[in-house]
Amino acid sequence: MKIQFLGTGAAEGIPSFGCACDRCRLAREAGGYNARKRASVMIEGAGQRLLLDTPPEISTLLDRAGIFDLSAVFLSHEHFDHIGGLTEFEYWNQVLPICAGYDVLPCLRLTPRLEERSLVTGFYAHTRLHFGDITVMPFKVIHHVPCYGFVFEMSGARVVHFSDASPTMGTLHRHLAEDGDVVIFHTPTFETHPHHLSVQNVISLVKGWSLRRAVITHINHDNYLHEELVEKVADHGIIVAYDGLTMEV
Numbered sequence: 001m002k003i004q005f006l007g008t009g010a011a012e013g014i015p016s017f018g019c020a021c022d023r024c025r026l027a028r029e030a031g032g033y034n035a036r037k038r039a040s041v042m043i044e045g046a047g048q049r050l051l052l053d054t055p056p057e058i059s060t061l062l063d064r065a066g067i068f069d070l071s072a073v074f075l076s077h078e079h080f081d082h083i084g085g086l087t088e089f090e091y092w093n094q095v096l097p098i099c100a101g102y103d104v105l106p107c108l109r110l111t112p113r114l115e116e117r118s119l120v121t122g123f124y125a126h127t128r129l130h131f132g133d134i135t136v137m138p139f140k141v142i143h144h145v146p147c148y149g150f151v152f153e154m155s156g157a158r159v160v161h162f163s164d165a166s167p168t169m170g171t172l173h174r175h176l177a178e179d180g181d182v183v184i185f186h187t188p189t190f191e192t193h194p195h196h197l198s199v200q201n202v203i204s205l206v207k208g209w210s211l212r213r214a215v216i217t218h219i220n221h222d223n224y225l226h227e228e229l230v231e232k233v234a235d236h237g238i239i240v241a242y243d244g245l246t247m248e249v
């Protein structure tokens with residue numbers, strides 16, 4: 001399987017509009033790894049392309065990555081940075097399954113044209129959805145609205161994606177993470193955050209759990225610059241994602 005990080009910014013992206021902080025200014029002027037569009041990931045394998053989350057700039061992200069065909073879209077939860085670009089799929093080139101938890105579907109604010117032109121599909125946690133040789137299993141994470149992580153599996157390789165999740169994790173989450181070849185966490189801030197895992201939380205997880213490869217994404221402008229962050233987590237074997245990063249599993 002191939003993982004492609006299309007965007008790696010948190011809710012506001014970096015640079016964030018209306019913000020003149022040092023990190024946004026640097027991202028605006030110099031770009032590079034410090035400029036982060038909002039978070040979206042593509043999982044690819046055996047002719048299938050699964051898109052996870054549709055931030056407001058999704059059309060630009062797909063276009064810039066040269067992705068012109070998709071097998072399905074998965075949505076983690078209703079927050080704007082994850083579904084703000086969903087309406088763009090009114091203009092997608094083919095009929096597409098759009099999959100979300102049954103408790104997330106009513107919050108998607110689907111337009112009539114999108115409902116007419118896509119295959120809106122609900123799922124429950126722990127069901128297995130098959131797209132060719134890739135199996136997708138959604139699982140619940142704690143966030144302040146209903147929210148799902150996903151396990152993507154192909155030929156024995158597993159990618160576990162936690163999406164926005166609070167630092168409150170259960171034994172289930174530990175088992176899933178420890179079974180993963182790559183485990184992706186959303187960490188807007190470095191220090192503790194009430195609704196989100198932080199980089200410090202992931203450092204603690206890596207110390208306590210047995211994880212093969214941990215990756216952090218969904219990073220905001222209060223966090224460190226990319227190179228600083230890479231340095232701070234290097235000793236813990238954590239990978240800092242950036243827009244355009246691809247990984248093979």
Ligand SMILES: [Zn+2]
Nearest residue numbers: 011079081164
């Ligand atoms: Zn988010």
Ligand SMILES: [Zn+2]
Nearest residue numbers: 019021024221
């Ligand atoms: Zn800023």
Ligand SMILES: [Zn+2]
Nearest residue numbers: 077079143164
């Ligand atoms: Zn959220």
